[in-house]
Amino acid sequence: GAGVSQSPRYKVAKRGQDVALRCDPISGHVSLFWYQQALGQGPEFLTYFQNEAQLDKSGLPSDRFFAERPEGSVSTLKIQRTQQEDSAVYLCASSPLWGETQYFGPGTRLLVL
Amino acid sequence: DAKTTQPTSMDCAEGRAANLPCNHSTISGNEYVYWYRQIHSQGPQYIIHGLKNNETNEMASLIITEDRKSSTLILPHATLRDTAVYYCIVRVAAGGTSYGKLTFGQGTILTVHP
Numbered sequence: 001g002a003g004v005s006q007s008p009r010y011k012v013a014k015r016g017q018d019v020a021l022r023c024d025p026i027s028g029h030v031s032l033f034w035y036q037q038a039l040g041q042g043p044e045f046l047t048y049f050q051n052e053a054q055l056d057k058s059g060l061p062s063d064r065f066f067a068e069r070p071e072g073s074v075s076t077l078k079i080q081r082t083q084q085e086d087s088a089v090y091l092c093a094s095s096p097l098w099g100e101t102q103y104f105g106p107g108t109r110l111l112v113l
Numbered sequence: 114d115a116k117t118t119q120p121t122s123m124d125c126a127e128g129r130a131a132n133l134p135c136n137h138s139t140i141s142g143n144e145y146v147y148w149y150r151q152i153h154s155q156g157p158q159y160i161i162h163g164l165k166n167n168e169t170n171e172m173a174s175l176i177i178t179e180d181r182k183s184s185t186l187i188l189p190h191a192t193l194r195d196t197a198v199y200y201c202i203v204r205v206a207a208g209g210t211s212y213g214k215l216t217f218g219q220g221t222i223l224t225v226h227p
Contacts, residue, residue: 004156033214042200042217043157056212091156099206099213101147104156 002026004105006092012111013082021077021108025094032075033102034067035091043091049075050098082112117201122222125195131188133221135201138182143206146177147215148186150197150223157200157217160186164206191225198222 005024013019025032030051035043036059046065048056051072060067064083069075079086089109093102118136125131137146145164149157161168161175163184168175174187188195200220204213 031213035215042220043215045214045216048212048214050212056214059214093156093215095213101159101162102213102215103159104149106156 004092004094004103006090006105006108008108009106010109010111012113014113015082015084017082017112018078018080019082019110021079021090021110023075023077023092023094023105025073025075025092026096026103027073029094029096029103030072031095031098031100031102032069033093033095034075034077035093036061037089037091037107039088046077046090079110082110084112086110087112117203117218119199119201119218119221121219122224125188125191125223125225127193127225127227128190131186131191131195131223131225133186133188133199133201133223134183135186136183137201137203140181140203141205144203145206146175146181146184147202147204148173148175149200149202149215149217150195151200151220152194152197160199191223193225193227196223196225 032049034046037043045059049069064080089107091107093104095102147162148160177184198220
């Protein structure tokens with residue numbers, strides 16, 4: 001079946017621009033995670049949704065980062081007033097239920113100039 | 114979640130078994146050992162997980178020591194396509210409060226050569 005998809009795959013933004021990154025989880029998956037991966041590092045947790053509820057946003061690096069999942073399916077990660085340090089790969093993962101195995105999408109590579 | 118320690122890099126000849134070690138000496142009784150790998154420019158790919166028994170699937174085998182303080186991921190016949198970063202992750206089982214989020218370390222860079 002279809003896996004997790006993310007769009008766009010690549011995004012170049014000028015410093016100060018707002019960006020929106022989309023994640024389509026595996027159909028029926030309740031849990032959705034966002035991770036950030038800096039160059040040469042392992043992914044780091046950003047935020048977690050169970051259906052439409054954002055239960056943990058402790059990993060969001062600043063209030064410029066905002067995530068939503070209004071209907072409990074597609075999720076969007078928005079970054080306002082992008083900075084160069086926001087350049088990274090943003091990964092989305094979903095799992096059938098809380099605590100089960102997570103399956104990752106291909107990521108969105110964001111470059112802020 | 115418990116911390117894991119992995120070698121920075123390993124080499125393996127194509128067709129041979131690749132044995133990737135992981136230390137997790139502070140693992141708790143309700144924590145699973147998960148393995149993911151990440152091929153260049155792709156998202157992490159789930160490989161296998163286990164609690165205390167050895168596990169095998171179509172991709173790999175996972176051997177967990179009796180005291181659960183270490184484990185080994187075995188790729189029985191490595192191919193060039195297995196070249197990737199391999200992450201060993203300890204994660205609390207359902208029922209905890211971490212929501213199952215994964216804490217990645219640096220992983221092991223496995224290079225399979227002809």
